Amino acid sequence: xxxxxxxxxxxxxxxxxxxxxxxxxxxxxxxxxxxxxxxxxxxxxxxxxxxxxxxxxxxxxxxxxxxxxxxxxxxxxxxxxxxxxxxxxxxxxxxxxxxxxxxxxxx
Amino acid sequence: xxxxxxxxxxxxxxxxxxxxxxxxxxxxxxxxxxxxxxxxxxxxxxxxxxxxxxxxxxxxxxxxxxxxxxxxxxxxxxxxxxxxxxxxxxxxxxxxxxxxxxxxxxxxxxxxxxxxxxxxxxx
Numbered sequence: 001x002x003x004x005x006x007x008x009x010x011x012x013x014x015x016x017x018x019x020x021x022x023x024x025x026x027x028x029x030x031x032x033x034x035x036x037x038x039x040x041x042x043x044x045x046x047x048x049x050x051x052x053x054x055x056x057x058x059x060x061x062x063x064x065x066x067x068x069x070x071x072x073x074x075x076x077x078x079x080x081x082x083x084x085x086x087x088x089x090x091x092x093x094x095x096x097x098x099x100x101x102x103x104x105x106x107x
Numbered sequence: 108x109x110x111x112x113x114x115x116x117x118x119x120x121x122x123x124x125x126x127x128x129x130x131x132x133x134x135x136x137x138x139x140x141x142x143x144x145x146x147x148x149x150x151x152x153x154x155x156x157x158x159x160x161x162x163x164x165x166x167x168x169x170x171x172x173x174x175x176x177x178x179x180x181x182x183x184x185x186x187x188x189x190x191x192x193x194x195x196x197x198x199x200x201x202x203x204x205x206x207x208x209x210x211x212x213x214x215x216x217x218x219x220x221x222x223x224x225x226x227x228x229x230x
Contacts, residue, residue, distance in 0.1 A: 032213060032214075034216040034217075036217075042222075043203055043205075043220035043221065043222055043223050044154070044203075044217070044220060046216060046217060046218050049208070049216040049218075050216075055218065087153075087154060089154075089217075090214075091209060091213055091214040091215050091216050092213060092214065093212075093213065094167055094212070094213075094214050095156050095169040095170065095171070095214070096156045096209075096214035096215070097156070098153060098155075098156075100153050101153065
C-alpha cells in the first residue's frame with residue numbers, strides 16, 4: 001500500500017494567515033492526490049482533486065500543487081470557517097489511502 | 108443534488124456481522140457513471156477505505172479486510188450495502204458511504220459523502 005504522511009500534524013494560525021500543509025507519498029503517484037476538509041461531527045468534504053483541480057463550489061483561496069511524491073495544500077487567507085482538519089488521499093492505486101490529517105486551529 | 112444516507116444498527120456484538128445500507132438520491136447507481144465506496148473512520152486508524160462496487164456488482168476490497176467484507180448493490184432501490192463479518196472492538200468506527208470517481212485500474216476521489224453512521228462493537 002502507498003503510505004501517506006502529512007506535516008505538520010497540527011498548527012495554530014490567525015484569520016488572514018497564509019497556511020501551507022504538506023503531504024508526502026511513499027511511492028510515486030503522479031498527480032493522483034486529493035485533499036479533504038473535515039469539521040467535527042461532519043463527513044470529509046472534497047476540496048482539491050488530481051493535485052490541483054478545485055472542486056466545484058470550493059473557495060478560490062484553496063489551492064493545491066505538487067506531483068510524484070510531494071504535494072501541498074495552501075489556504076491563501078485563512079477564514080474563520082477554515083478551522084478544521086485536512087486530509088490528503090492518494091488515488092493512484094488500490095487500496096486508496098489517506099494521510100493522518102493536519103488540524104488547523106485558532107492561534 | 109446528490110445525497111447519500113447510511114442506515115443500520117448502531118450496536119453490534121463481537122463475532123457478529125455488521126450490516127449497513129447506503130441509499131443514494133440525486134444520482135442513479137444503474138447509469139454506471141461511478142463506483143460507490145465504503146470508508147470508515149476510527150480514532151485509532153484514521154480514515155480507512157473498505158471497498159467499492161460498480162453497478163455490475165463488480166467489487167474491489169481493501170486487502171486488510173478482504174476476507175471479512177462483502178459489498179453488494181441493489182439498483183432497483185438505488186442502494187448499496189456493506190457486510191463485515193466477525194467484528195471485534197477494533198471495527199468500532201464511523202462508517203461513511205461515498206460516491207467514488209475512480210475507474211479501473213486507479214482508485215478515485217470521493218465527491219459526495221453520507222453523514223456517517225457510528226457503529227459500536229460491544230457485548
